[in-house]
Amino acid sequence: MLKQVIDRAIAEETALDERDLYDLNLGPSHPAMHGIFENRVKLDGERIIKCEAHIGYCHRSFEKLSEHYSYNQVNTITDRMNYVSSMANNIGWVIAAEKLLGIEVPKMVQYVRVIMFEINRIIDHMICNGILGVDAGAYTGFLYFMEHREFAYRIFEKMVGARLTTNFCRVGGLDRPLYPDFKEDVLEWIKPIPAVLKEFNLLLTRNRIFIERCRDVSAISGERALEYGFSGPNLRAAGVNYDLRKNRPYSSYEDFDFEIPLGGNGDVYDRYMVRMEEMNQSLRIIEQAAKNMPEGPWHADVPEIFLPEKKDVYSNMEAMIYHFKIIMHGICPPEGEVYQAVEAPNGELGFFCVSDGGPNPYRLHFRSPCMYYYQGIEELLHNSLIADAVLTISSMNAIAGELER
């Protein structure tokens, strides 16, 4: 049915007169857009003839700002990029900074980071798939997911004291020691998730209307996706087996046993399914990491980089000097540059940092995955229906905060 519509559209396209087309601003603040995305579409009836995706509507100059921030202060900026999974950004940044400084953090810290990262992946996918349902007209599943996202936020709250802008981790370790029941809380949290996913499957994945809305909508081939620079679930949905957790393990991901779900068509349905499968895999990782978590210090032994414990600062001269030095002069990595990418929930989140030996990054570039998805939107939306455009954009999991930084 859809195919016929599109075929007819392509046949008609040459005959179209520009004046017959209808201009529509899909965004910047459009109820169907999740975040501030600016799209100008030219419509012929319900069919999109041309889409212009504009990037930069809410640019907040994070990269420039971070040139004036110390390495730990940059952490507060990364919170605000992908606010759905802020801890993943925090962790990505500190790993990049640690690579620049050449610090090896203890195993325990790496495991805790993996746990937090995967919790973030689950809640990010929950939100993405839930919202996809909302866009397709199914609100209920989203609300059931929100409940468990809330429980995850309680863990964050106990851990760092904030829910959304977490500011988790410092360069060289965690930001504070684990709270006593951390492991139990995490294991408790993952317990009901399989049932919740099953319920969600019943509501949405096994729903004929939803499937027919999603299948073969805005498909992209693996090669084309690679050309655009897609990464993460969107690339894997197109059948390309590329996951940084496997291909370039960081933070002890090589210790865990998990699989990478792959799609084949790169359409909305496959992206959705890849995310659903990834949640199951993330649960496996969390369980392994929580059960095998080694004991150990909560930060690396780097007194000139990591703030000493408060107790020592008040009493111990040496700790006090380090404390003053770190705050006043900042952390000064050696001259050089580093690129570190992590597999953030929505794709490859990279940090390219150039240091001139000073306390601030000389230049910092965030490779945000959404940026690359959004380039592809124009092609994906070409000749699709306006109702599918909404689904396509939300299935891309583009986050405005990260797209425009």
Add this chain to the structure above:
Amino acid sequence: MDQKRKDPFKKYDLTLMERLYFPAIMKGMGVTLSHFFKKPVTIQYPEQKPEVSHRWRGRHVLKRDEFGRERCVGCQMCELACPADAITIQAGEVPKERRHLHTTERYAITYEIDMLRCIYCGLCEEACPEAAIFLTPYYEFVEDSRDKLIYTKEKLTEKTGGPIFYKD
């Protein structure tokens, strides 16, 4: 879209029963209905308060020590560490007659935190070498004007002192 559909998620294909749709919609309704009888997870906010953890990063407090003296020495480390430039401090020497109110001879003459600029990151707490500033689990500070949200030293300093405490 012309090429044949590859199906890695074949095992999820719908059964005939599900494709008939009516039984499936009943099943979906069943899920929703089962939630109908569960205990609601939402809370009625202003009447019912959520419990926040003791690590919560909320309103700041300037501590006093056991003798009721101000701990803050006006070293401006927190100002330096603040990524949002929310803190403004004017430091100075303690006048002789007020010497018993301060731990050292330096103090903050004015100490202001712009609660609207603050991003509640907790870096000031980490930076303070005197255990003077802490973020507390208090989160309800709504005012009807922006001026009232610039908290001065009088507002921030706690009324009574206490022993030093280390926040874990």
